[in-house]
Amino acid sequence: MASIRNILKNSRSFKDGNFFLELKKILGFKPLSESFYEKAFTHRSMNIKDKKGNPINYERLEFVGDAMLSSVIAAYLFEQVPHGDEGYLTKMRSKVVSREHLNELGKELDLIKLVKSRIPVSNFGNNIHGNLFEALVGAIYLDRGYKMCEKFIFKRVINPHVDIETLEGKVISYKSLLIEWCQKEKNTFNYDVYEDTGKDKLKHFSVRLSVNDKVVAKARATSKKKAEEKASKRAFFAFQKQITKFI
C-alpha cells in the first residue's frame, strides 16, 4: 500500500494534514492504517491504480461497509424488538439503512468535504453522501475490526437516530409529540416560521424551534407544516432520551 499512499499524499486534501485531523474528529479514535481511509475518500475520477492495475477508490469499501451496517443493526434489532419476526426485522432494518437515511448520515458528518476527486463536488448526485458513509464504515472495519466498527455505528447511527418507536410507526407527528412532551414537562416552546425562498424557484419556509426560549432546531421546507415537522423531528432526536422516557 505504500505506493498508493505516496500517490494520495501528493494530493491537496491528504497532504495538508487537515484530512487526518478532520477524520479523527469524525471517528473519535486514531486510525491505525491510514490507507483505508485515504481510499474511502478517493473518488474513481482520480483514476488511481495499484501495482496490479486494480482501481483505488471508495466503491469496493461500500460493499464492506454496507455488510457491517446490516450486521450491527440486525443484532441490535434482534434484541430490541423481541416480538418482531424475520420479515418485520428485515423491514425495520431497511428503514434504518435506506439510501435516504445513509445520505443524511453522510451529510451530517460533512464527509464530502474530505473527498478527493477530479470532478467538482457540485456535480455529484445526492447519493455520494451515503456512499461515503458506507465506505467509511468499511474502512473502520478493515482498520480496527468489528468491535470498533460496531461502536462507531452505535455512536453515529443507532444512538442518535434509531428510535424503535418511530421505526414501528408509532410516531405519527413529531410536532404533536414534542408539544405533548413540552406541556407535560412544563417547557415553553415556540415555532418561529418565516418565508425564506431565497434563490429557489419554489416558495420555501424556514422555522426556528425554541424550547424554553432557546433555539433547539432549525429547518427549511416547501411548506410551513413540513418545516415545522422537520424541526420537531430534529428536536426530538436532540431530546430523545427524555422524550423516550416520556413515551
Added chain:
Amino acid sequence: MASIRNILKNSRSFKDGNFFLELKKILGFKPLSESFYEKAFTHRSMNIKDKKGNPINYERLEFVGDAMLSSVIAAYLFEQVPHGDEGYLTKMRSKVVSREHLNELGKELDLIKLVKSRIPVSNFGNNIHGNLFEALVGAIYLDRGYKMCEKFIFKRVINPHVDIETLEGKVISYKSLLIEWCQKEKNTFNYDVYEDTGKDKLKHFSVRLSVNDKVVAKARATSKKKAEEKASKRAFFAFQKQITKFI
C-alpha cells in the same frame, strides 16, 4: 431465559444430554449460553412462548445468522478478489450464500437430527437445512461474538467450500479438472458408474469415484454425466488444497 430453558429441557432432544454433546462436535467449542442454541433448534410447531408471549423458535435467529454470513464473506471477498468491483463482489457473495449452498451446509452437519418439532422431520421441505444453518450462525454470534462466529464461518463455509477460482467461473468441468490433476500427479482414477434407480420414477445413476484405488467420492443423479460431475466436484473439495495449488 431460565423459564424457556426449563420448558425446552423437558423435551427429549435437549434433556438427554446428547444435544449438547452433538452440538459441541459441530461447533468445535463449548457454548457459554446454551439457551441460544436451544432456540436455534426449536421449530415453530413446538409453539413455545416466552413470558411476554413472544414465540421462541429459530426463525428470528436466521435473520442474525444471515447478516453475519454476509459480513464475514463480504470482508473475505474484499481481500481475496482485489480486481472485483462492488457489483461483482455482490454476485460472488450471493453464490456462496445461495439457498442451495446453505441447504448443503446444513445437510453436511446433519443439523436436522437436532431439531425439536411436533411435525415429523420428513415433512419439512429442503430449506430447513439452510435455515437451521443460518440460525446456528446467529446463535454463535449472540453467544460468543463476532470473532468466534467468523472463525466458525471460516471453518465450516469458507475453508472447505469457497474457492475463488470456482466462484469466478473458471472451472467449467470438475471432471476434466480432476482428471488433469490426477494425470499430472500420477494418480490413478476410476469412475465406477452403475444404474441405481431404486424407487424413483426417473432412471438414476450412481457413481463411485476412486483415486489411487480408494473411493474418494460418491454421487447419484439422473444421468451418468451428471453423477460423474457431482462426484468430481465432491472429490475436488476433498483435495482442494492440492488441486488449488495445481491450478
